[in-house]
Amino acid sequence: MLERAGAEMEAELDEVRGLPPARAFGRVEDLAIDFQRDRLMVVTEVLARCCVASGMPLKSRRNAAWNFSVGERARRLLKIVECSLGAPAFQVWLACPAAACQERFHAAVLFSDFAVRPATQEVGVELSGEKMVRLRVPTGRDQAVWKERRFATKGEAIYEMAISLARDASNLPVRLGRSDLNMLDLALTAADPLVAFVLRRPCPKCGNHAQFPVDLEKCALECLQDLRAVMIEDIHFFAKAYGWSERQTLAVPQTRRNEYRRLIAIEETELL
Numbered sequence: 062m063l064e065r066a067g068a069e070m071e072a073e074l075d076e077v078r079g080l081p082p083a084r085a086f087g088r089v090e091d092l093a094i095d096f097q098r099d100r101l102m103v104v105t106e107v108l109a110r111c112c113v114a115s116g117m118p119l120k121s122r123r124n125a126a127w128n129f130s131v132g133e134r135a136r137r138l139l140k141i142v143e144c145s146l147g148a149p150a151f152q153v154w155l156a157c158p159a160a161a162c163q164e165r166f167h168a169a170v171l172f173s174d175f176a177v178r179p180a181t182q183e184v185g186v187e188l189s190g191e192k193m194v195r196l197r198v199p200t201g202r203d204q205a206v207w208k209e210r211r212f213a214t215k216g217e218a219i220y221e222m223a224i225s226l227a228r229d230a231s232n233l234p235v236r237l238g239r240s241d242l243n244m245l246d247l248a249l250t251a252a253d254p255l256v257a258f259v260l261r262r263p264c265p266k267c268g269n270h271a272q273f274p275v276d277l278e279k280c281a282l283e284c285l286q287d288l289r290a291v292m293i294e295d296i297h298f299f300a301k302a303y304g305w306s307e308r309q310t311l312a313v314p315q316t317r318r319n320e321y322r323r324l325i326a327i328e329e330t331e332l333l
């Protein structure tokens with residue numbers, strides 16, 4: 062019941078933000094996504110394409126995906142991975158930070174950990190001198206603009222970002238000290254826990270309890286790339302076995318494709 066309410070709320074939120082509800086990755090048109098491109102472009106393309114059928118043109122869906130906040134983009138991407146895997150969790154690789162250990166191990170991340178909550182659209186930061194600035198949270202489009210810029214220092218980058226995100230840039234002093242820059246950085250990082258996601262897990266080898274920063278966007282894209290590799294393998298296999306086209310193969314659900322593969326494998330063994 063709660064789950065359904067959550068799903069409905071999520072679909073409603075997406076509609077408000079301007080995209081039809083998300084769907085699983087795996088259709089023939091999804092093969093057009095080039096995962097070798099710049100990550101911002103890949104995420105936008107996945108978000109724009111993996112939507113349930115609607116009359117909304119692809120160009121408008123791309124536009125909406127760019128306008129999602131960074132956290133909303135990550136959340137939507139994870140929703141697509143969740144629909145695609147049909148599982149409650151996905152696996153990430155972690156490395157123990159203890160110098161004497163450095164064990165690499167798998168950890169499951171539950172999709173329910175990214176529960177729906179109203180997206181933060183604005184953060185307030187109190188700077189020294191009791192000056193208050195209000196910043197909107199960055200979008201994919203902001204990230205794309207900043208990526209093209211060259212900043213000499215991290216401080217300069219934070220300052221320029223704050224200027225472009227400030228509701229009223231005149232409230233920002235011309236120069237900011239280190240503590241103010243830190244405050245701005247922290248406020249933007251804390252605005253959405255998915256942007257700087259941290260897993261707390263014990264190391265299975267040395268028992269060290271550590272915090273592991275996880276790049277969720279990168280992990281999600283890797284999951285989708287693995288799924289794409291399976292799609293390509295299946296297309297190749299069924300073209301040879303039954304003469305199916307790309308579209309015909311991908312129209313058959315994965316579980317049934319696996320059943321056909323099993324039957325073909327049995328036949329091949331019998332022929333030996």
Ligand SMILES: [Zn+2]
Binds near residue numbers: 265
């Ligand atoms: Zn360890």
